[in-house]
Amino acid sequence: MGIFDDLLTENLSDKQALAKLLSLSEPDRQQALFDKALSVKAATVGRFVYLRGLIELSNVCSKNCYYCGIRAGNPQVERYTLSEEEVLNAAVFAHQNRFGSLVIQTGEQTGPAFAAFIVDILEKIHAITNNELTITLSCGEQPLKVYELWKRAGAERYLLRIETSNKDLYYTIHPRDRHHSFEARLDALKYLREAGYQVGTGVMIGLPGQQADDLAEDLLFFKSMDIDMVGMGPYIEHAATPLFAKRHMLMPASERFNMSLRMIALLRILMPYINIAASTALETINPLGRQMGVLAGANVVMPNLTPVSDRKKYLLYNNKPNLDKDASLSTKSLNAAISAIGETICFDMPGDSIHFQHRTSPEPGNSLS
Numbered sequence: 001m002g003i004f005d006d007l008l009t010e011n012l013s014d015k016q017a018l019a020k021l022l023s024l025s026e027p028d029r030q031q032a033l034f035d036k037a038l039s040v041k042a043a044t045v046g047r048f049v050y051l052r053g054l055i056e057l058s059n060v061c062s063k064n065c066y067y068c069g070i071r072a073g074n075p076q077v078e079r080y081t082l083s084e085e086e087v088l089n090a091a092v093f094a095h096q097n098r099f100g101s102l103v104i105q106t107g108e109q110t111g112p113a114f115a116a117f118i119v120d121i122l123e124k125i126h127a128i129t130n131n132e133l134t135i136t137l138s139c140g141e142q143p144l145k146v147y148e149l150w151k152r153a154g155a156e157r158y159l160l161r162i163e164t165s166n167k168d169l170y171y172t173i174h175p176r177d178r179h180h181s182f183e184a185r186l187d188a189l190k191y192l193r194e195a196g197y198q199v200g201t202g203v204m205i206g207l208p209g210q211q212a213d214d215l216a217e218d219l220l221f222f223k224s225m226d227i228d229m230v231g232m233g234p235y236i237e238h239a240a241t242p243l244f245a246k247r248h249m250l251m252p253a254s255e256r257f258n259m260s261l262r263m264i265a266l267l268r269i270l271m272p273y274i275n276i277a278a279s280t281a282l283e284t285i286n287p288l289g290r291q292m293g294v295l296a297g298a299n300v301v302m303p304n305l306t307p308v309s310d311r312k313k314y315l316l317y318n319n320k321p322n323l324d325k326d327a328s329l330s331t332k333s334l335n336a337a338i339s340a341i342g343e344t345i346c347f348d349m350p351g352d353s354i355h356f357q358h359r360t361s362p363e364p365g366n367s368l369s
């Protein structure tokens with residue numbers, strides 16, 4: 001414990017110190033890190049969990065990320081786009097079950113027809129739910145004008161993971177071409193901030209060839225980008241993807257899982273007021289993954305509201321959980337599971353990033369009024 005306390009009081013903007021903490025493997029010391037993160041969480045954002053109903057709107061994707069099961073180059077995927085009625089049903093379900101918030105995620109599609117389709121969906125969801133749900137989009141890289149258009153149509157948050165902040169590593173998991181440009185992804189994150197969103201990003205943890213140093217850099221990247229929300233989780237192989245060939249380079253799944261929890265814990269200590277999601281990928285490796293993520297500092301969970309018939313077509317990675325579970329059942333068990341660990345689900349609450357509120361509201365005394 002002594003050494004551990006020293007480590008935590010070290011300057012956490014130091015990459016070496018972060019990498020050292022990320023490499024902690026003794027159970028006691030790891031637990032002490034989680035406990036520290038939980039106490040920071042309790043003292044800042046509180047021991048609350050916010051829900052975002054996840055709607056996987058379409059698995060049509062124009063990109064070919066080497067890790068992802070729904071990449072354009074996977075001919076085995078049966079492509080779908082939910083009907084407007086299906087989306088609205090899911091939104092009404094979220095509203096009736098008092099989720100407070102939705103995430104709409106798609107493969108990457110561009111062009112005016114897709115932009116207009118999203119606008120239409122945003123407007124209809126707001127109309128049918130009495131403007132009582134906040135909406136996060138996760139629809140990939142788009143021009144600034146499209147981000148602005150969707151913001152005006154009522155999207156408030158946007159999630160675009162950088163995947164890894166190490167450019168060389170980025171090009172080992174993406175084709176090196178203009179459709180998968182690291183700089184374009186960075187630019188998109190800047191556009192999102194310019195357009196006024198609560199900006200979320202994230203990384204995959206335990207990628208082939210990724211070191212503790214890279215993950216330490218990822219944490220510093222979130223800090224330097226002054227990001228409002230983070231969704232990150234373990235990389236999980238998908239057999240029908242090019243990255244599967246490098247599976248011999250992977251850490252065991254249990255270690256990718258623990259590393260993900262340590263990332264969450266350190267991020268909560270580094271950026272106490274941001275929103276951090278306990279990803280579905282955590283639950284894929286360990287059935288208790290979401291709760292463990294929350295106890296390591298996460299404050300957002302995303303129950304899946306995609307109609308069960310389409311869920312198995314949105315397989316980013318193998319063994320995705322809850323493929324056949326009715327959302328209402330998962331929600332009940334989730335509520336019980338979250339209460340059991342001493343946390344409170346905030347129903348009917350938007351759960352905005354407090355970090356975002358801090359950076360966008362004028363300091364008291366600076367007000368022009």
Ligand code: SAH
Pocket residue numbers: 067068069105106107108138139140141159160161163203204233234235236237238281316317
């Ligand atoms: N098309 C959008 C959003 C959908 S993909 C985009 O790429 O931004 C959402 C996230 O799923 C990706 O950002 C990636 O981090 C994650 N993902 C994809 N394949 C994965 C895998 N094999 N293991 C873990 N996460 C994966």
Ligand code: SF4
Pocket residue numbers: 061062063064065068069070071072106107108140
């Ligand atoms: Fe498409 Fe996103 Fe998967 Fe890349 S990660 S292939 S952009 S859905």
